[in-house]
Amino acid sequence: MIEKTGVAPSALVKKEFPEKIVLKKPKAVIECYKDIPCNPCETSCPFDAIKVPDDINHRPVIDFEKCTGCGICVYNCPGLAINVFQLKDDKVLMKIPYEFSPLPKIGKQVNVMNRAGEKVTEGVITKVQNTKKHNKTALIHIEIPSAFLYDAITIEVKPHEA
Amino acid sequence: MNEAPFVIIGAGPAGLSAAEILLKSGAHVVLIDRSDRLGGQLTKQTHMFFGSEKQHASKRGIDILKLMVDALSGYDNLTVHKETTVVGMYKDKTLACLKGETYFKVHAQAIIVATGASEKALPFENNDLPGVYAAGAVQTLMNVYGVKPGNKVLMVGSGNIGLIVSYQLMQAGIEVVKLVEAADSISGYLVHASKIRRYGVPIEMNKSVKRAIGKTAVEAVELWELDEHWQGIPGTEEMIECDTICLAVGLAPLTELMQQIGVEITFIGELGGNVPRINPRFETSVPGVYACGDVAGIEEASSAMIAGKIAATHALLNAGIEVDKAESSLASWRQELQGLRNGPHGEKVRKGLEKLGVLS
Numbered sequence: 001m002i003e004k005t006g007v008a009p010s011a012l013v014k015k016e017f018p019e020k021i022v023l024k025k026p027k028a029v030i031e032c033y034k035d036i037p038c039n040p041c042e043t044s045c046p047f048d049a050i051k052v053p054d055d056i057n058h059r060p061v062i063d064f065e066k067c068t069g070c071g072i073c074v075y076n077c078p079g080l081a082i083n084v085f086q087l088k089d090d091k092v093l094m095k096i097p098y099e100f101s102p103l104p105k106i107g108k109q110v111n112v113m114n115r116a117g118e119k120v121t122e123g124v125i126t127k128v129q130n131t132k133k134h135n136k137t138a139l140i141h142i143e144i145p146s147a148f149l150y151d152a153i154t155i156e157v158k159p160h161e162a
Numbered sequence: 163m164n165e166a167p168f169v170i171i172g173a174g175p176a177g178l179s180a181a182e183i184l185l186k187s188g189a190h191v192v193l194i195d196r197s198d199r200l201g202g203q204l205t206k207q208t209h210m211f212f213g214s215e216k217q218h219a220s221k222r223g224i225d226i227l228k229l230m231v232d233a234l235s236g237y238d239n240l241t242v243h244k245e246t247t248v249v250g251m252y253k254d255k256t257l258a259c260l261k262g263e264t265y266f267k268v269h270a271q272a273i274i275v276a277t278g279a280s281e282k283a284l285p286f287e288n289n290d291l292p293g294v295y296a297a298g299a300v301q302t303l304m305n306v307y308g309v310k311p312g313n314k315v316l317m318v319g320s321g322n323i324g325l326i327v328s329y330q331l332m333q334a335g336i337e338v339v340k341l342v343e344a345a346d347s348i349s350g351y352l353v354h355a356s357k358i359r360r361y362g363v364p365i366e367m368n369k370s371v372k373r374a375i376g377k378t379a380v381e382a383v384e385l386w387e388l389d390e391h392w393q394g395i396p397g398t399e400e401m402i403e404c405d406t407i408c409l410a411v412g413l414a415p416l417t418e419l420m421q422q423i424g425v426e427i428t429f430i431g432e433l434g435g436n437v438p439r440i441n442p443r444f445e446t447s448v449p450g451v452y453a454c455g456d457v458a459g460i461e462e463a464s465s466a467m468i469a470g471k472i473a474a475t476h477a478l479l480n481a482g483i484e485v486d487k488a489e490s491s492l493a494s495w496r497q498e499l500q501g502l503r504n505g506p507h508g509e510k511v512r513k514g515l516e517k518l519g520v521l522s
Contacts, residue, residue, distance in 0.1 A: 003347040003348055003352070004346070004347055004348065004365075005355075006348060006352065006355030006356045006358070006359035006365045007356070008356065031353075032353060033353075034351070034352045034353075034506065035506050036353070036507055037212060037213055037214075037501065037502040037503075037504065037505055037508070038214075039213075039219065040215075043214070043215055043220075044220065055501070055504055055505075056214055056501050056502070057501075057506075057507075057508075078209065078210035078211060078212050078219065078220055078353075079212070079353025079357070080353070080357050081353040081356070113360055115356065115359065115360050116360070117359055117360050117361055118362075135210075135221075137210070153360050154360050156361075156362075157332060157361050159313075159332070159335055159336060159337035160335030162313040
């Protein structure tokens with residue numbers, strides 16, 4: 001179905017996540033479902049946690065033991081296909097790539113969207129990183145209820161007033 | 163020694179990378195582009211590139227352009243003609259150029275044609291209404307000139323251009339109401355599709371435009387579903403309000419100049435249509451005339467950058483000019499190029515090159 005809609009079904013999504021116990025610490029989750037000639041995730045990772053094995057067209061493989069959830073791959077991925085997730089108490093802490101203007105403000109309540117672009121819950125912006133090294137792909141930190149771990153993927157973007 | 167320059171027509175990713183190789187050898191290079199700025203399509207590509215570090219992956223097209231243009235600075239063997247259109251090509255490798263109202267001639271010892279491609283259109287009722295655009299034009303308006311093409315856009319075509327331009331429209335604050343694709347699956351990278359889908363753009367297969375509606379400009383569009391023969395199915399019509407219809411339905415190589423001197427042209431659908439019959443050295447059927455980048459077959463910019471280097475190196479070698487480490491460079495570029503074409507998205511290109519007889 002993803003080839004027809006762009007929406008990854010939840011079974012596919014869950015396969016990319018580590019066990020919940022692993023998510024006590026922040027981990028990058030890579031949603032790169034089809035072979036494309038690309039490897040900045042591998043070359044940008046300072047911890048050698050991501051490999052694009054053998055052929056640049058292969059899908060990346062992540063070693064969750066090595067991944068620190070730093071988020072560097074998140075803003076280096078040209079497909080914006082990587083997010084960082086961490087489970088903390090009853091919350092999920094997400095780091096997402098964001099390339100829209102204006103950037104959300106810290107403390108702001110935002111609508112959180114699923115992979116089909118539907119609102120699933122609300123979240124709070126906890127941090128916004130946008131320095132020169134982020135190269136215009138800001139890293140947005142959001143806190144959402146933990147029930148939406150596998151559903152939440154980004155925050156709502158509305159068209160500007162015409 | 164032949165004192166005539168090496169002439170490159172088109173300063174996009176293929177032409178710019180060819181220029182760097184030629185300049186390094188000390189050869190006199192004339193770089194001609196019809197635009198007022200160098201870079202071709204890179205001038206409007208605000209997104210991060212795919213590929214590997216060698217093709218500047220993860221950098222934005224506009225930043226790659228700066229690196230490529232900077233690499234040409236400091237050479238006194240370079241002549242650049244911007245806002246100049248090559249209007250005629252002759253068999254003795256003389257080019258007729260038009261800059262403003264002035265014609266001038268350049269005689270070349272070798273020509274690298276890197277003219278790129280033009281956008282294909284789509285036939286439907288009222289497709290000449292203002293508000294019907296090709297996607298590349300929309301991208302130029304937004305990203306080069308800072309002009310919004312409209313406020314509500316219907317995108318046609320799910321190749322990388324359709325997907326990326328949809329995303330960039332949203333970045334400009336414009337609503338993309340829907341993306342339709344005539345085929346039965348998304349043809350561009352799924353990561354690009356997922357990116358627009360999660361911001362709420364519906365992506366629908368087996369659908370196309372039946373007609374545009376509007377008195378003096380687009381006010382709405384009527385879509386319909388297509389059957390397996392790509393024919394519209396009556397009764398499936400759906401009306402959508404929009405002020406812009408954006409067509410991202412493919413590119414066609416710009417081979418006209420080469421046709422003027424009898425370069426052998428052949429139709430290969432997988433490469434975008436009429437392409438020059440090049441050999442593995444990117445040389446056309448006319449000795450000393452090379453073609454690289456989209457004009458030799460539609461591909462990604464990363465491939466064009468490598469193709470430019472290979473074509474330029476062979477142009478030098480064939481002219482009897484020594485090139486440092488030519489053999490090893492050529493081998494590694496070929497390997498890079500093959501690597502980029504290896505995946506499922508390279509299948510069409512591989513098939514096309516096989517038909518052309520140059521699959522390396």
